[in-house]
Amino acid sequence: MHPRRLITLCLLSLAPMLAGAAEVPYPDGFRNWQHVKSMILKPGHPLYEAVGGMHHIYGNKKAIQGYQANRFADGSVIVFDLFEAVDKDNAISEGARKAVVVMARDRAKFKATDGWGYQVFDAKTRKGSLDGKGQADCHACHMSQKAQDFVFSRLRD
Numbered sequence: 205m206h207p208r209r210l211i212t213l214c215l216l217s218l219a220p221m222l223a224g225a226a227e228v229p230y231p232d233g234f235r236n237w238q239h240v241k242s243m244i245l246k247p248g249h250p251l252y253e254a255v256g257g258m259h260h261i262y263g264n265k266k267a268i269q270g271y272q273a274n275r276f277a278d279g280s281v282i283v284f285d286l287f288e289a290v291d292k293d294n295a296i297s298e299g300a301r302k303a304v305v306v307m308a309r310d311r312a313k314f315k316a317t318d319g320w321g322y323q324v325f326d327a328k329t330r331k332g333s334l335d336g337k338g339q340a341d342c343h344a345c346h347m348s349q350k351a352q353d354f355v356f357s358r359l360r361d
């Protein structure tokens with residue numbers, strides 16, 4: 205390989221590390237995963253600024269086993285699919301998708317946050333916007349759920 209190309213490749217593979225955040229991949233196909241629960245956060249809720257609107261939570265197969273066992277294995281992925289909540293004619297409906305918010309379990313990759321990688325993907329570009337500091341902020345709140353392996357939601361029938 206031409207040395208210049210090799211250097212470019214090395215720099216490209218370094219970029220995520222330099223940004224201080226391990227990569228969480230976009231959760232392709234998550235709409236075929238099992239639904240965990242839904243919730244609407246209205247103005248006035250403490251999390252409204254960050255994740256106001258209607259969300260649906262999904263888990264892949266390993267994550268569903270994790271909900272049942274209260275312990276999530278590497279490879280578990282949980283998606284918090286966030287939409288505008290449109291309050292009209294005495295009904296609340298899904299509006300535009302606001303973001304795809306993800307937690308992915310990989311104990312080796314995400315050591316600093318107890319093995320959970322956090323990311324917020326743009327609804328249209330599917331690009332992640334969180335750096336290492338942002339991920340730490342997510343985890344700071346999820347720490348309160350340590351007894352449930354840092355996951356807030358519960359699986360219902």
Ligand code: HEC
Pocket residue numbers: 241242243251261282283284305306307322323324334338339341342343345346354355356357358
């Ligand atoms: C101030 C507290 C707080 C912060 C900060 C926070 N979360 Fe959460 N998160 C919650 C709560 C509460 C739920 C449960 C929502 C429900 O039950 O529907 C939740 C749920 C989730 C879920 C679904 C799995 C679970 O734990 O139930 C994901 C994925 C998630 N958050 C990702 C993130 C990401 C990524 C960030 C950082 C951008 C973040 N969270 C920051 C409180 C927080």
